[in-house]
Amino acid sequence: MREIYADNSATTKLSSAVLEKMTPYLTECYGNPSSIYRIGGKAKEAVEAARENIAKNLGAERPGEIYFTSGGSESDNWAIRGVATALKKRGKNHIITSKFEHHAVLHTCEALEKEGFEVTYLDVYENGIVHPEDVENAIKDTTALVTIMYANNEIGTIQPIKEIGAICKSKGVLFHTDAVQAAGYVKINVVEQNIDLLSMTAHKIHGPKGCGLLYVRRGVPINNLIYGGAQEKGRRAGTENVAGIVGLDAALQIAVDTMDERCQKLTLLRDNLIDRLLKIERSRINGDRVHRLPNNVNMCFEGIEGESLLLKLDFNGISASSGSACTSGSLDPSHVLLAIGLPHEIAHGSMRLSFSEETTMEDIDYIAEVVPEVVQYLRNMSPLWEEIKKAEKEN
Amino acid sequence: MVYSEKVLDHFANPRNVGEIEDADGVGEVGNSKCGDIMKMYIKVDDNKISDVKFKTFGCGAAIATSSMATEMIKGKSVDDALQLTNKAVMEALDGLPPVKVHCSVLAEEAIKAAVSDYYEKRGIDKDIITK
Numbered sequence: 141m142r143e144i145y146a147d148n149s150a151t152t153k154l155s156s157a158v159l160e161k162m163t164p165y166l167t168e169c170y171g172n173p174s175s176i177y178r179i180g181g182k183a184k185e186a187v188e189a190a191r192e193n194i195a196k197n198l199g200a201e202r203p204g205e206i207y208f209t210s211g212g213s214e215s216d217n218w219a220i221r222g223v224a225t226a227l228k229k230r231g232k233n234h235i236i237t238s239k240f241e242h243h244a245v246l247h248t249c250e251a252l253e254k255e256g257f258e259v260t261y262l263d264v265y266e267n268g269i270v271h272p273e274d275v276e277n278a279i280k281d282t283t284a285l286v287t288i289m290y291a292n293n294e295i296g297t298i299q300p301i302k303e304i305g306a307i308c309k310s311k312g313v314l315f316h317t318d319a320v321q322a323a324g325y326v327k328i329n330v331v332e333q334n335i336d337l338l339s340m341t342a343h344k345i346h347g348p349k350g351c352g353l354l355y356v357r358r359g360v361p362i363n364n365l366i367y368g369g370a371q372e373k374g375r376r377a378g379t380e381n382v383a384g385i386v387g388l389d390a391a392l393q394i395a396v397d398t399m400d401e402r403c404q405k406l407t408l409l410r411d412n413l414i415d416r417l418l419k420i421e422r423s424r425i426n427g428d429r430v431h432r433l434p435n436n437v438n439m440c441f442e443g444i445e446g447e448s449l450l451l452k453l454d455f456n457g458i459s460a461s462s463g464s465a466c467t468s469g470s471l472d473p474s475h476v477l478l479a480i481g482l483p484h485e486i487a488h489g490s491m492r493l494s495f496s497e498e499t500t501m502e503d504i505d506y507i508a509e510v511v512p513e514v515v516q517y518l519r520n521m522s523p524l525w526e527e528i529k530k531a532e533k534e535n
Numbered sequence: 536m537v538y539s540e541k542v543l544d545h546f547a548n549p550r551n552v553g554e555i556e557d558a559d560g561v562g563e564v565g566n567s568k569c570g571d572i573m574k575m576y577i578k579v580d581d582n583k584i585s586d587v588k589f590k591t592f593g594c595g596a597a598i599a600t601s602s603m604a605t606e607m608i609k610g611k612s613v614d615d616a617l618q619l620t621n622k623a624v625m626e627a628l629d630g631l632p633p634v635k636v637h638c639s640v641l642a643e644e645a646i647k648a649a650v651s652d653y654y655e656k657r658g659i660d661k662d663i664i665t666k
Contacts (some may be wrong), residue, residue: 464594
């Protein structure tokens, strides 16, 4: 049976080239970068070389603006909480975000609300895109931070980051973006795109799990999240994940080097599959078709539930994900699908496929063959589908 | 989240899927907003459930519990079918993840709803205790 890993937005396979770069820092060069002796010094050199190269790849002016973290969630928590609490004493207690951010952002904002901060959650409309003018209209004297994701993790929609950043800049408000899904698929330049803080992680771009970064433009006031040793200029304590940092740098470098060709190929595969799956009756594509990550397909099929769809796909060798309640562990389906206005019963029947450079046209052909069969099979045993068809006949 | 082998088996090869056209009782529970609907059809001869079929919209556990529940009441007396608890269905499936317990409750309720419909159609005045 064909095995297709189509959940690259969840995590990716570690690239062998990345592993090769990491291995020495897990084996012979295991020293603590804070130590004085040579194997410590070598580790320190590796961390600083990675910082410098990553700064260059993100368009940052100074390597010192890159802070290594444990991943996207920590970076998001730190950016939002760190800036909000630092600006509170200047009378700024308002944060602007959107309704369909990652939970690392939303739950941090909700926690801050309980601590007395005010949060505005912007609409993302039917196509899953924040309107820059909504950001402009929401900014007030007390606004400390705007945090809008670069690309959505479920429906892959790419946000007008540069425009939002420009508005924030002109209003003197700090701007953070969670670029966990966008990095490696979209050209990022923090200076040109008016970004003050940016989160990213290694494991979404064929790097290792457990290592990410937060870009903090020089001069941005930010309190610590993690206290302890003097690592990262005293801003983020904890012995550096040296191999992880080397892996993050290597993965980002490969992603940047291969971006144009890879994204072009992925876009063709994506659009081909979307066109074929839209032939299934009562199916829909979620999120804007154009302003969309090149590796993301997110669709709903009426009358069926997402988790049973995933299990059937898994039996057929396809690894996918869904925004159904049953896969989220809560009673509600994905907040992203609800934010773009889908009713619960349709949101329950969602499927996300996310590809990588390893995905081939043969894989797409196979998926285009299996998905309609599985959808039909589940619809045949669905009383909801029966109702939908009955209502169709009556009209 | 990991399902037991039995849950996966009943999901992959569900028993008694379908409808009974001249059913003696039909029960439907759940709603589309929550993502689970179970519809159960029973045929009753001599106070015995001679046939049972189901249709389910829902997750893997919802389909597996429907399948197992129909197997457990097929050939049983109506009274015995009413005794079937969600706990018994779960045990027969070698357990369910905690977030899926409600699926087994739906299966129990679907049977009770089908029997209740059967009583009503036959003019039998009996109360069915549901959870």
